Amino acid sequence: MRSQNRYQIDTLSVVYFLSLVMLGWINIYAADYDLDGNTPFFDLNQSSTRQLIWIGASFLLIAVIFILDYRFYDSFGYVIWGVSVFFLLAVLFFGKEVAGSTSWFEIGFIKIQPSEFAKIATAIGLAKYLSSQNVGVSYKYKLGISAFLFSIPMGLIIMQGDLGTAMVFGSLILVLFREGLSAKLLFFSFYAVLLFLLTLLIDQWILLFMVLALFLIGLGLFIKNRKALIFIFWLSILSCGLIKSVDFVLNQVLKEHQQLRVMSLINPNADPLGIGWNVMQSKIAIGSGGFMGKGFLKGTQTKFDFVPAQTTDFIFCTVGEEQGWLGATLIMILFGAFFLRLLTIAERQKSRFVRIYGYSVVSIMFFHFAINIAMTIGLFPVIGIPLPFFSYGGSSLLTFTMLLFILLKLDSQRMEQLEH
């Protein structure tokens, strides 16, 4: 039995992976399709053709991952993390500024984005730290420390001006929750995000009034519970602080293009040709798809370039317009099944390192998935993060492939892993 399971790669995950990549490629082809009908089959000007090359490259990468010893990631966990942080620092000084972000190295015609690599490195670094022996440190304390492992790259990426990618690292809080982070903290995180969004949507004075009202109601309900009263008191103070600071952040900290993106979430109609254009057109494209969609290659909004970045961040518009609600939902279910499968894989590990890494992979991918779709349908500000395996682009495809296949490689040899 034991020898049988050696080098057993998880077939189901590979099937999901291949399905997603294939469906993604089909949609890139559709988004890029020229209605004149003279789209050449192999033309490097076409995103779909170039994506084929990237898919080929990702297969090569998979081979490399399977050749590398599985112990590499565990052993060099901190080194990998350290190197990535070094690059994040270096790009701040030597990087090339594109559209307000300094997140690229340009060496000849090759462009490298250290923040993509940082996603993998941070997942590995976090897994390494949390799975290491506790030496004189309480576990709770350790969880707190681990937050630095992703807060540092996150901060550096914010400094690059790439708020969207930085937010991805916030998703790793889910991993900490799995590893025992108090539910209250998770609750506070969500509460903070919710309040943040409400502040954008509702006038801050109304919100402050609502907080005050809730405080008074809580006061009345828990008049005899002193502990609860203290909790409610501090929560109200924090809420007011958050509301005021969001206003501050929005107007003082965020750069203009980021402000516009946030504002466009609030009211995309106010500025249909400005930044809100993206969200408007994206919603129109998806909304016009109806139940069954317009059919493969028949989407008009995407074909005629009404939707910007239609092969990359807004690839889901093509899905929504051409495949309709049915197709979009089926694809989301496929993603869902894929994520649940990865969670199952993570849970079946004996090695804590692999389990934590597995959760990190799911958190990162799920965040991309949920936020990307949410922004195309106007539920979240346009923060410019790709849809895993669907969006055109070498960096993102290779990153997600690497994230996934390092997990699958580790999983394939889980019987050899030592339990820490």
Next chain:
Amino acid sequence: MKSRILGIKFFVIITISVLSIRLFSIQIMDTDYQEIANRNVIQKGIEYPYRGLVFDRNGKLLLYNDPVFDLMITPKNVDLSDSLLIKKLLFITQREFDQAYLKARSFSRHLPSIFYKQLSNEKFAAFQDRMRDLEGFNINSRTTRGYAEIGLANILGYVGEVTQNQLNRDTTGYYKSGDNIGITGIEKTYEKSIRGLRGVKYRNVDVQGINMGSFENGAYDTLPQPGQNLVLTIDGALQKYAERLMEGKIGSLVAIDPSSGEILALVSAPSYDPSLLSGRGFSQNFVTIQRDSLKPLFNRPLQAMYPPGSMFKTIQALIALEQDQVQADEIITVNGKLIGDHAPPGKYDMERAITKSSNNYFFKVFRRVIQQGEHLSPFIDSRMGYNKWRDYVLQFGFGKILDIDLPNEKAGFVPSLEFYDKIYGKERWKFSNIYSLSIGQGELLVTPLQMANLGVILANRGYYFTPHLVRKVGAESLDFSQKSFIEIDTGHFESILEGMQALVSVPGSRAYIPDLVFCGKTSTVENPQGLDHSGFMGFAPRNNPKIAIAVYVENAGWGARAALSTASLAIEKYLNGSVKKKWLENYVLKGDFQDAKPE
């Protein structure tokens, strides 16, 4: 830990459900997006129909659609460093090129707009060969009105772009800005039939408005329906000949088929080349034509009003006969002193009075008609007589429009009782105030069309048809068979026609046409502003008439010269197909009627 693992899995499922529900609401519940999407990409384009063609009564094409070619430019695709060829082909300077280019660019970089309107045929041919070398340029074809002849401008009229004013008045809501509309002539009167029906073409456009092909393969498109063709009553050959005769003169010629009211020729002189008001030079040419002191846009046969002069004596005679105030064979002796007269004093019966155009005879006859002695007061007597007389005159189609199918017809003027009351005071005027009417002068005003219609009435011995220019619209023949009768006994016509025949059908006279007996009456219309106008009205042949005609030539003196000669030539041309009297033709074409020897 178990619950947390479950919680995380639950979170994934909930998130996907939320996204799916949100998608459901914008994709299925909210139909607005579908509409907005269509508005985004589907552009409605108008396909302009061809206007109907116009033929003469013999099937000769008069008015058609001329393809013209505009050079279009799409600024984005133009290589500015290589404008040499285009400048060479168009014969334009760098400055002109720059102006046209900047104008197109300010309209749109991505959409084509007109760079050069209406290429001449030679330029178009040159372009066709070099189109491949001209990136960013293409040729767009459309049509303008094309004219087979230089003439007929006053009949055909012209088309132009519909104005904001016309749009506001258009209650049918058919017209849209940019449409063409008939501005005058039959282009205007038959606009509804001739314009056709616009087609609609839906096409996809991309975010920059660039055409991306037809929408749903044209399933919702409608083809433009060409306008209906018109067949005119005009005889092309006669019209052309008559226009030639009237060249260099000011006046009108109207010829009508008495058996139907069909207008055979309608000449207004001077006129203009209708192709000048079609296409490229419209605005410039229009201003030139409009400023012309001879008013070529003034459609004289319908709009010019003159006193009828002696031609009116035919009506005076008929009314007097009908009212029994005179008998055709009654001899009236005149001494030529009542009113100025070219006819000698002596004895006249009706026939001789018409032939010699005796002013004094008709002075006496008209006095009897006006003062019939039914009232002791000459004022009231005149009033009663005048009123009866006027009723007859109106029956002949004077003082009102005949409702020809052309715009802006004038009614002329037959003074009413109130008119004279205003001048002289009520019951303060009698025959002696209005005797000029007896010889067709005074306040009377008629149009050449009305005079030609008088020819029709005389030819038919008492009735006419609504004069008209169009026989058939599409496949449908128009019905103009309704006769308008004049309450005058048919028998009264013969003595008058006898007199008219004796005037014109005399061998050796200028108007004589061998083997043709026809009738006519001339006028030398007094013109206080200058030389008298020359007028003629008649019909031919006397029995079974085929053509009634009226001619006015302004400032040409004797009616028996310019107008009669012109009418006689036109009649000969129409009835015989050619003209034998070349000397008379040359005389008319030369147009120097003052030097002609008197009769």
